[in-house]
Amino acid sequence: MKKFFIVFAWGMGGAALFAAWVVVRPEMYWPHEYIVIRVPYEFSDVPANMIPMGETVNHPKPQTPKGHPGIDFGWGEGELHNVISSSDGKVSSIKEGASHPGKWDVEVESGLYILRYKEMDDASPELRVGSSVKQGDLIGHVGRFCDESSPYPHCWFNLHWELASMSFLRDRFCPVPYFDANSRQSIEALWASVSPDANQGMKRLFPDICSGDYKDAAEGGAPVNYSPSPAPSSTAPSSASSHLPVQILPSPAPPTMSSTNQPHSPTGGSVTAPVPLPSPVRGTGSLESDEPPLKLKGIGVNFEDFKFTKQQLQFDRVFMEYGFVIPASSIGKEKSNPQPTYVVPLGTSVRSIVDGVVAAIPTLWSGDVSIQVTEDGEMQTWIYETEHLINPKVKVGDKVKAGQIIGEVSDFNHGAPDGYGTVEIGILKGGQTPQHVCPFAYLDDSIREETFAKMKNLFQTWEEYVGDQTLYDDTEIPGCLTLNLIDG
Numbered sequence: 001m002k003k004f005f006i007v008f009a010w011g012m013g014g015a016a017l018f019a020a021w022v023v024v025r026p027e028m029y030w031p032h033e034y035i036v037i038r039v040p041y042e043f044s045d046v047p048a049n050m051i052p053m054g055e056t057v058n059h060p061k062p063q064t065p066k067g068h069p070g071i072d073f074g075w076g077e078g079e080l081h082n083v084i085s086s087s088d089g090k091v092s093s094i095k096e097g098a099s100h101p102g103k104w105d106v107e108v109e110s111g112l113y114i115l116r117y118k119e120m121d122d123a124s125p126e127l128r129v130g131s132s133v134k135q136g137d138l139i140g141h142v143g144r145f146c147d148e149s150s151p152y153p154h155c156w157f158n159l160h161w162e163l164a165s166m167s168f169l170r171d172r173f174c175p176v177p178y179f180d181a182n183s184r185q186s187i188e189a190l191w192a193s194v195s196p197d198a199n200q201g202m203k204r205l206f207p208d209i210c211s212g213d214y215k216d217a218a219e220g221g222a223p224v225n226y227s228p229s230p231a232p233s234s235t236a237p238s239s240a241s242s243h244l245p246v247q248i249l250p251s252p253a254p255p256t257m258s259s260t261n262q263p264h265s266p267t268g269g270s271v272t273a274p275v276p277l278p279s280p281v282r283g284t285g286s287l288e289s290d291e292p293p294l295k296l297k298g299i300g301v302n303f304e305d306f307k308f309t310k311q312q313l314q315f316d317r318v319f320m321e322y323g324f325v326i327p328a329s330s331i332g333k334e335k336s337n338p339q340p341t342y343v344v345p346l347g348t349s350v351r352s353i354v355d356g357v358v359a360a361i362p363t364l365w366s367g368d369v370s371i372q373v374t375e376d377g378e379m380q381t382w383i384y385e386t387e388h389l390i391n392p393k394v395k396v397g398d399k400v401k402a403g404q405i406i407g408e409v410s411d412f413n414h415g416a417p418d419g420y421g422t423v424e425i426g427i428l429k430g431g432q433t434p435q436h437v438c439p440f441a442y443l444d445d446s447i448r449e450e451t452f453a454k455m456k457n458l459f460q461t462w463e464e465y466v467g468d469q470t471l472y473d474d475t476e477i478p479g480c481l482t483l484n485l486i487d488g
Contacts, residue, residue, distance in 0.1 A: 035113045037086040037175060038135060039183040040073070040161050041142075045081055047073040047159075049198065050190055053174060054212030057202050058363055060396060066213035069172050070116070070162035073142070081142040081157055085133045086115050094123050099160065103143045108133055109166065113173075118160040119143040147365055154365055174210035198367045200392070292382045292427050292437065293375050294354040295444035297402030299340075300386050300425040301409075303454045305348045308465050311417035316471060318343045318462055319455075322438040323481030338436035338486040339387065339426035340479055343416045348409045350423050352400040353439070354384045361396060364388065368410035372428075373400060385426040388412065402444075435487050438480035452478045 041047060051058065051072035059068040075081050089110030098105045104120045106127065120140035127139070146155040163175040176184065187209065196203045208215055306318050315324070320341040328334040357377030361369050370387040374380045377397055389407030394400060409421035416422045427439045443451055459472035475481060 035087055035110055035163075035178055036180055037115070037163065037178050037183070038084070038180055039187055040084050040086050040115075040117060040139070040159065042082055042084055043182065043186060045075075046186060046190055048076050049074040049194055050187075050209075051199065051202070052191070052206050052208065053172075053210045054214035055202055055206040056212060057200055057205065057361075066171065067211075069214075070118075070160050071175070071209070073159045073161065075142060075157040080121070080144075081159075083117050083120055083139040083142055083159060085135055085137040085139050086161075086163075087113070087135050089115065089133055091127050091129055091131050091133060094127060094129055100143070104140055106139050108139075112166045114162075114164040114166060116160075116162040116164060118162070119158055156365055172214070174214050176209055197390075199363050200361070200367070200369050200390075202363070292384075292429075292442055294356055294382070294384060295442055296353045296384075296439055297355065297444045297447055298351050298353045299440075299451065300350055300353050300423060301342055301344055301348060302351075303458060305344045306342070306458060306462075307345050308462065309417060309420070310466075311420075313343060313417065316466065316468065319458060319479075321472075321479050321481050322436075322440070323484075323486065335488070336482070336486050338488050339385065339424040340439065341422060341424045343420050343422055344409050346409060346411050346419055346421050348421070348423075349405045350386055350389050350407045350409055352402050352404045352406050353386060353425055355401050356384060356399075358394050358396050358398045358400060359383065361392060361394075366410065366412040368412055369407070371406050379430075381430050383428040383430065385424070385428055387424040387426070388422055429485065435485040437485055438477065438483060440479040441477050441483060455479055 051068060051074070053069070053071050054067040056064070056067040061067065085108060087108065087110040089108040091106065092109045092114070093105070093107040095105045097103065099118045103118070104123045105116065105118045106120070106123050108115045108117075117139050121143050123140040124138045126137075127133070133139070142157040142159045144155055144157050162172050163178065164172045176187070179187065191209050194203055206212060308318065315326075317324075320337055322337060322340050324337040326335050326337055352371075352373060354373055356373040356375055358371060359374040359377050359379050360372040362372070363369055364387065366388060368388050368390050369392055370385055371389060371392060371394065372379075373384045373386075374382065386406065388410040390410050392407040394404075394406050400406060409423045411421050425439055427437050427442065429435045429437060440451075440455075455478040456474065459474075459478070463469050463471050473481070477483070
């Protein structure tokens, strides 16, 4: 029996040592050959934009312990973009939906390193777990994402890419010191081309390709401007965070417009008899299913902020109602507008629509931001959105009051004439299929009647100004062309 326990103890000890070896991978701390990698895109297909490693604008702490754990490469709408293997190695994982529904992730082990390619539209059919790849082989195609919930449907391409260690005790590495000369020149030129104003001014906060906690994240903590040191790293382990696609398209160029008249403030006027609204559809997401917890005490801007112009406007409106039918285009079918949209002069202050707490400030496809407010600052079923802002005046966790200035209207000019910008508001109901409700159906009693009167006044005065009395229907709830929920 004693012999049995001795053998058992030796066996358990051996198993424990093996498990420790698998977790620690002590070879990472011994002298070894450092990997030399290339960028994961073709040199003839350089991305249009990128999100740096370590930023905490889109990947705030503590949800993401060290900030953005990799690099995002972004392309505008167009043809498919190849994802190229950064190194020789062996495929260790191929998964669908791990980082984003319907997208593919591939991991390649290369010696003591792991290369991760995430959010791809597909993985190369030549790949199998255990199959070998050579540097430059096709891994898959960059993921294509589309936002059809905006009044301006658009698509973009995004690849999330990481260099990591086989050791569970080592965090991801800043890849810059490991690039070959051509790749390093390419990625540094790409980063130099990114505007400091893009992506909520992210480059001003995180000026390096590897910033924040990852600034010195080569092996041994060597600065990324130098060759990596073989000394062991003291970096603490960090759990991987879930990763959502970051919309990083450069701002679209302003459309060509006609000559400008002097801005003109709206004046008073009466309205015609109301047109009945369609009834909410029971059982398909009607307003009667449940209620948003907060009432609107503002509409995002002041009515005095609307300045009339004879310049061409998309859909001929300074105020696009909830439920306005947006015609089909080359990138999207006909759809209903889920967020009331305002066209106002650049520099206009944007204001909180409710009393609440800022829960998130994500960067949008246009390089500006959405300020999302909830009742308690947590991401709840009901989220109050104010979108296409620049120069945000608040941060996540701040308490806000309705009417408080939270930013400025964006200058991305999609659908707005020169000197004007576009801002949207919305009440988002989360779920398996996110939906919006008409926010004007949830105005606080203290502002309801006055707001409706001013809105009707704005509509009629604009129609008189442009000479078209057919633009706005006078509905039961001004600004709501339907009370049904709209997907998106």
